[in-house]
Amino acid sequence: MSVEEKPEVKNRKVQTSKPETEGEVSDVPKKTYDIVDGSDGSLFTDLRKIEAVVGPILLTLVAAFIRLYKIGLSKRVVWDEAHFGKFGSFYLNHTYYFDVHPPLGKMLCGLSGHLAGYNGSFDFTSGQDYPESMNYTFMRAFNCLFSIVCVPVAYFTAKSFKFSLLGVWLISTMVCFEQSFIVLGRFILLDSMLICFTTTAFLGLAKFHEHRKQPFSAKWFLWLFITGASLGLTTGVKMVGLFITALVGLYTACDLWIRLGDRKQSLAKQALHLIVRAIFLIIVPLILFAIAYKIHFQVLWKTGDGASMMSSLFRAQLAGETIENSPLDVAYGARITLKNSGLGGNLLHSHVQTFPSGSEQQQITTYGHADSNNEWLIETPRPAELYNESQPIEYVKDGDMVRLIHAVTGRNLHTHEINAPVTKGSFEVSGYGNLTVGDNKDNWIVEIVESLGDEDPNLIHPLSTAIRLRNEVLGCYLSTGANNLPEWGFRQGEVVCLPNASKRNKQTWWNVEQHWNERLPIAENRKYPKTQFFRDFITLWVSQMRSNNALITDNDRTDNLASSWWEWPIVYRGLRMCGWGNDYPRYLLLGTPTTLWLTTVAVLVFPFVCLAYILRWQRQCNDFTPQSFEFFMTVGVLSWLGWLFQYVPFIIMARVTYLHHYMPALYFAIFVFTFLLQWFVPKRYQAAVFLTFIAITIACWWHFRMLSWGMEGEPSDYNYLRWMERWRVGDDFPLKDRPESETIEAVTQTIGEVVEGVAENVADAVENVMTTVLREGEPVPSGFAEQIVNAAENIAAE
Template sequence: MSSTGVNGSSTQPRLRKGRADAAPNKQVEEVKVHNFAEEEDITIEAVEKVIAPIFFTVLAFLTRMYKIGVSDIVTWDEAHFGKFGSHYLKREFYFDVHPPLGKMLVGLSGFLCGYNGSFEFKSGDHYPPEVNYTFMRVFNATFGALCVPVAYFTAKSLKFSTAATWLVTLMVLCENSYATISRFILLDSMLMLFTFTTFLGLAKFHTYRTKPFTIGWWFWMLFTGFNIGCVTSVKWVGMLTTALVGIYTIQELWEKFGDLKMPFATYMKHWAARIICLIIVPMAIYMLSFKLHFMILENSGPGDAQMSSLFQANLKNSPLTKGPLDVAFGSKVTVKNMGYGGGLLHSHVQTYPEGSEQQQVTCYHHKDTNNDWVFVPVRTDAPYDHEGEIRYVKSGDKVRLIHDMTGRNLHSHNIAAPMTKNEWEVSCYGNDTVGDDKDNWIVEVVKDTHRDKKVHTLTSTLRFRNEPLGCYLRAANVALPQWGFKQIEVACAPDTVVWDRFTHWNIEQHTNDRLPPAEATSYRSPFLRDFVHLNVAMMTSNNALVPDPDKRDDLASRPWQWPVLNVGLRMCGWGNDTVKYYLLGNPIVVWSSTASLGIFALLTFIYICRWKRQYRDMTREQFEYYVYSGLYPALGWALHYFPFILMARVTYVHHYLPALYFAIMTFGFLFDYITSRVFGKLTYILRPVSYVFAYAAVVGVFWLFSPISFGLTGDHEDYSYLNWLSTWTI
């Protein structure tokens, strides 16, 4: 079987045509032999395209499924994602920083195996008999196994040689971190598969670039857009894959803009096709995942507080609609900020370490008794009488808000807020008798579905203006340091506008034994508003996932450590009676792919310098191959790696896994490119030898390190021979 060259053409030597004066019969005979050889080559290649992916797929399922159920312990982040899957089965609303598609698939795996959602998935616990965790892991591992044939077809689409295609596929197959991460109830295998399929769609679409508006052209563009929607619906890291497709699209449209032979109407059709397939379709899939998320999670649950009060009122078993409608003096309430990602007005006995050193006031997303406040009159008015006439709170009324647990007044003063220095600090101060006029707040009703001036539960949008200072109670998405328990800062903003949502509040939960409960009313919460609200809340929580200097996280790592394989990650306890898993890449795969990135960058720099000096090292066809099959995978690695350096959030080894795939593709391109050019006349000898050596190294090291993927049993000291680096803790 012949190999394919770097530009996709066969490297098998062609038979020379006969001379012009040669015998006619002889020339015809030579032509017949030549055609027969080409047909044989095509037949062999066609067989390879069928047999090879099947063979690699079988191996992928074997490596991902082998001993998958040997550990019956909740391992690593199974504690999170298994629990989220349980919420779908119980249809309880929850909150998480990731989009819902992957977790819905986890819930689907539990539904298919008869799990009822009752298990709490506490880290380190043993799975009970009623939870078929093996089936749920197999369901998840299927996504990881399918990554292997996708890698094969992607390499083929990038026009790698057959040998290079096999090498890339083997590297994905024998990457220990891929084999390990795919074995558990996590989102990473889904993220990787949709990342791989998005890049496959891009590579296949590129092969149809000269056949616009054909069936294949439309199919692969829609395929790419569909997978963009899926990958971003699993984790927001999928936006990095989207950026790669976006860069390719911009480049392609820019080149077409320079084609003077193309009619303007045709050019606009290209724009319209890409807007539909690569923007509208992914957005529709992303929004559909949230629509299903809201439809399935119809019951009140632990994530209610992250959503607007009107959304919560639509949940079954929600306590919000059981209270009175009209708010009166003496009512105990919870006050919800209506800004995107806003929480409940909250206080606790801890004080500010600086400034006034008075009791802290924050916004908190979890419901507890420290969120309860009582409306009472200001001190210059008649005091509240529990037996007297009911006095309703109306727009324009002066009130005091007393924190129910500590008895202190909501207060502000001319002291800068701890984080937002251009706003005033808000604290809790004094008591029912001790205080000053800075405890007084004027209630302003911004809008309400009811026409009277009363303050109503859920429906009234309120602002609270401090009487002497003239500032408004505001809760922006600024997290306090650890002394504030990473809760949201509440301040008093002197310069604000009426449409500033972060100064808008509503009464969420309301109790007053003197008032009748509200009539059963259907509160409608628009999907788009809920969709935006939840996404902003996810973004806010994501930004709060920063390393805590007061706590040591032995599992966290820095991005510089990933490409050099400086660290691994223990995924469970390390006792002798525990089946242990260690998340670490195949050293040959990771180190060689990292080295290829540096070599590729150097080679590209040399070509640029030679091009500037008027050297012509490539034909146009070779240049396009170099860019689309070499440069774009390297760019994919950069897009999936460097953002983590810029992020302030805590990072772990598994964050490198999508970037590693693009590094593997870069290595496959470079290995193929160099071996086909450098060896010269010795290509037919050294090239096969180099590939056989590479195959053996990848497979051999994977097998050597396979215990960290399939499970370490017994004394961990027995595996000390795997600690190639002192920083590895196998």
């Protein structure tokens, strides 16, 4: 039966199967919703098939134009091009580096440079002009492709979720003309890649849901694979890709739970569903994620600054590595550096600064970079005589006792029964005494736990021997702590003495990295054992996670680019992506105000809508048909959860945050807003309401288009775009000090009145619904939908 032939079901009475008795709640008029799929096209009935082909092509062409227009206008390194362009260069000159993000996105930046004929020699200093011989425009255009792809992907996702034709176009238009998406897509950055792969994962989920009734069909497998592959690609760009992974995981768990209740399916069939999804949604993403790291290690074969974050053996195999050839066996009197073998472990380090509490003795930390403060002398234990070069060479063997003296300050590596400053249940490790002052808590017993290669397993060999150091008196093991030290410890790694440490705990494993001993010959042609890929992979990944978590706000320094989570949905401030002089183009990262405000209202209203339906369900009011309930759950709830999962983590995480962190969440918020419009706006009003919002979106983009296309000339020429004080669009003077202040303040006041009006309408509607649910057996009043429509009309009027 076609859509036009469907009988009218809205507010249809549902007959009861038994007479109503006193105290029972009767069936009530059943509120259903017209779920109009993408094939309806009530406005364009005769052009549906043409629209299905022309629509996405047209949207893609428009998206390409507004993103590629003047993309090479700025000849300078803009914002984070200084990071990701430089990282791309490292892949071209094969230099190993370290960054907090997984490698896939940066390898794509390197690929763009390779395709552009760039040789990787430019250092991408922020604000520096690009060389005339460098085709930076092509590199930007390559990155821009990911932003362009988001638009047709949003179109097909909306159609797969059975939005009306106007709903599909509203979603596509909002994505196409979103200022933040546009400006992030015009430079050599990772954000467009992240958003692109997030959108393809959501599309794959929508398509997979669309084919859920044909399990194990070719299309079912195809979209399941695309979903899993997109999860791997998203996480391969940034670890925040785990947020969309959580959304897909939640959907999968719910779907499997529902299938478990189908007694027509055998347990074997249920198990097959579980296994197949585990393969495609867990194993496939992990494989793609690991492949990115494998390529990363293969391409970067020259040593660089980032090599210090890896294991000693890994570093030794890089070309040009500074780890010097050293004597094969470690003996008393040697000067060494010790590297921790735990995940993300660094070099044992000390400096003259002391602990602010506890023993108040010299700090012992771990540090990831080359420094003379990483060097230690191996001395005989107390109370034995001090090492004397005139004595015969004595090698350090398994079970021997040593004392480690800091080469720069002369302090002994020491521990005592004082709690560690950060890690609970551990003892503090400090620098104490000197050659003659100290006690037996300066003594450490060497335990060899792993010896790679063909050397004598009872001796200590640089790089290839892993040891543990057990304190003679306390019996605890020298270990790294769980967290970095606070500011007073320069956020370096904490070192503790861990009681009852398991032998498998690699935070207690150390290896000699650098080794100097003038009395022993250098092992010139020593061949180091090969490292295992998965060990290197895990080591790098954990180091990235720790470094990312260490990017917290410095309260002693003002960061004009950073912003807080609460600022993003209300467009509280913009982010200047470059200098603000008048001799070069300027770019401002700022979301389209109307889109941000409307979607923010939508995501705040949606939970109250859900609460209202839950209360009505408890009152035995039947508001859904099976089709409308599925639409509500798989589109409304799923999109809102997508927004929640992409947004809430930035509220609770300690690291510094920026405006671009909200952009993936905004994509889902657009779906929530459009869903609420389609759900509540009566069909007779939909054409007017949807077209109004489409027009508002395009008009707002046109008004603010120079933010992404590049503002040239005097900054004050663009003060008219500064609707709010903290947007920092034009010059830096306060609004009240400008001749245009009255006009701008009027605009700001108007926006405030619109938002306040929408909030009042929403509040009235929610209050009306909440009042209704307390009345036994009554449906949602028609006025609820009318008030939502009125709110939209108010926005259109403004």
